[in-house]
Amino acid sequence: xxPGHTKLDASLNTAIDAMLKEAGEDQLLGIxxxxxxxxxxxxxxxxxxxxxxxxxxxxEAMRVTMLDAPGVGLAAPQVGIALTLAVVEDHIRDDxxxxxxxxxxxxxxxxxxxxxxIGTETRSFYEGCLSVxxxxxxxxxxxxxxxxxxxxxxxxxxxxxxxWPARIFQHETDHLHGxxxxxxxxxxxLSTGENLDEYWAFEAIPHAASEELGFEL
Numbered sequence: 380x381x382p383g384h385t386k387l388d389a390s391l392n393t394a395i396d397a398m399l400k401e402a403g404e405d406q407l408l409g410i411x412x413x414x415x416x417x418x419x420x421x422x423x424x425x426x427x428x429x430x431x432x433x434x435x436x437x438x439e440a441m442r443v444t445m446l447d448a449p450g451v452g453l454a455a456p457q458v459g460i461a462l463t464l465a466v467v468e469d470h471i472r473d474d475x476x477x478x479x480x481x482x483x484x485x486x487x488x489x490x491x492x493x494x495x496x497i498g499t500e501t502r503s504f505y506e507g508c509l510s511v512x513x514x515x516x517x518x519x520x521x522x523x524x525x526x527x528x529x530x531x532x533x534x535x536x537x538x539x540x541x542x543w544p545a546r547i548f549q550h551e552t553d554h555l556h557g558x559x560x561x562x563x564x565x566x567x568x569l570s571t572g573e574n575l576d577e578y579w580a581f582e583a584i585p586h587a588a589s590e591e592l593g594f595e596l
Contacts, residue, residue, distance in 0.1 A: 380427065380533050381425060381426045381427045381490070381491075381529065381533045382426065382533075383424070383426040385426045385427055385428060387427075387428060387429070387430055388428040388429070391428055391429065391460075392428075392429055392430055392433050395429065395433055395437055395460065396433055398458075398459070399433070399436050399437065399440055402440055405443070406439060406440040406443040406444070407440075407443060407444050407447055408440050408441065408444045408458040409458065409459070410444065410448065410453075410457055410458065410509050410510060410512075411456065411457050411458065411459050411510055412510050412511070412512065413508075413510050413511045413559060413561075415459075417456050417459055417460075417461055418456050418457070418510060418554070418557065418559060419557045420456065420461050420557050421555075421556055421557055422455065422456055422461045422462055422463045422464075422555045422556070422557075423461055423462055423463065424462075424463050424491050425462045425463050425464050425490050425491055427533075428462065434531070435531075437460075438464075438466065438488055438531060440458075441453050441455070441458060441465075441466045442466050442468070442486065444458065445466055445468065445509075446468070448509050450509045451467065451468060451469040451484070451547050452465060452466065452467040452468075452469075452547050452550060452551040453465060453466050453509065453551075454551050454554035454555055455555070456554055456555065456557075457509060457510050457554065463490065463491045463492070463555045464488070464489075464490050464555075465488075465489050465492065465551040465552070465554065465555065466486070466487070466488055466489070467484060467486070467487050467489060467547050467548065467551055468484065468485065468486040468487070469481065469483075469484040469543065469544065469547060470483055470484070471483050477583055478583045478584050479502075479504050479542065479543050479546075479583050480541065480542025480543055481542065481543040482541070482542055482543060482544055484543070484544040484547060487528075487530070488530055488531045489526075489528040489529075489530075489548070489551065489552070490528060490529040490530065490531065490533075491528065491529055492526065492527065492528035492548065492551070492552045492555070493526075493527050493528075493552065494521075494524040494525065494526045494527065494540075494545075494548060494549060494552055495524060495525045495527075496521040496523070496524055497521070497523040497524060497525055497539065498522070498523055500521070500522040500523065501519050501520060501521055501522055502519070502520060502522050502542075502546075503517050503518065503519045503520075503565070503584075503585065503596045504517065504518070504546070504583065504584070504585065505517055505518075505568070505570070505575060505579065505585060505588075506518040506520075506546070506550065506560050506564070507560075507572075508550070508559060508560050508561075510559065511559065511560075511561060513571055513572055514561075514569060514570065514571055514572065515569075515570055515572065515575050516560070516561055516564035516565060516566065516568045516569040516570065517564060517565040517568035517585050517588065517589075517594065517596070518560050518561075518563065518564045518565070519563070519565075520545070520546050520549050520550075521545060521549065522541065522542065522545065523539065523540070523541050523545060524539070524540050524545045524548065524549065525537065525538075525539055525540075526538050526539070526540050526545070526548045565589075565594040565595070566594075567592050567593050567594040568585065568588055568589075568592055568594050570588075578591075584596075
């Protein structure tokens with residue numbers, strides 16, 4: 380059971396059930412884009428507002444939607460639901476020397492997550508968001524964090540995350556507090572996906588982009 384367990388929110392359950400029904404058999408939910416107020420709200424802590432069936436089906440649909448996009452994380456506000464719930468998943472790429480330190484990050488449901496930086500080291504890499512589709516920008520984030528969350532059964536978890544998994548966790552947790560990655564990105568680095576591939580994708584650490592576009596790493 381979740382701390383501070385509340386009664387079921389009937390209207391919220393009805394709205395989510397309707398959304399899931401509209402998604403159909405493929406379970407693909409509509410992803411909310413930047414400019415929608417839900418992305419700028421402080422989400423409500425999840426304390427059991429959803430019925431078990433609705434909750435399970437929502438998590439399934441969020442995972443399907445995330446992987447189809449494709450993405451490595453999806454927060455509930457990104458599908459129009461202002462609850463502190465997100466799903467994350469990423470896997471090791473072929474390039475073992477990638478300086479972004481991508482690591483295996485199995486599927487997790489993260490509920491009421493928070494994080495604390497460990498040390499002072501940061502890293503700056505290009506980062507994107509399914510709600511700001513078609514663009515990426517350089518964002519500085521903590522290299523190491525202590526991550527805290529509850530899973531779908533209400534069990535508490537604590538784990539030290541490093542590198543790319545730490546970045547994913549920070550990105551999705553920030554969504555739940557009304558923050559988009561572009562809020563603290565190096566705005567001069569902002570690039571369309573096409574231009575990123577053409578000009579800057581040859582180096583994971585964006586030194587060339589920093590020099591050419593005029594921003595500091």
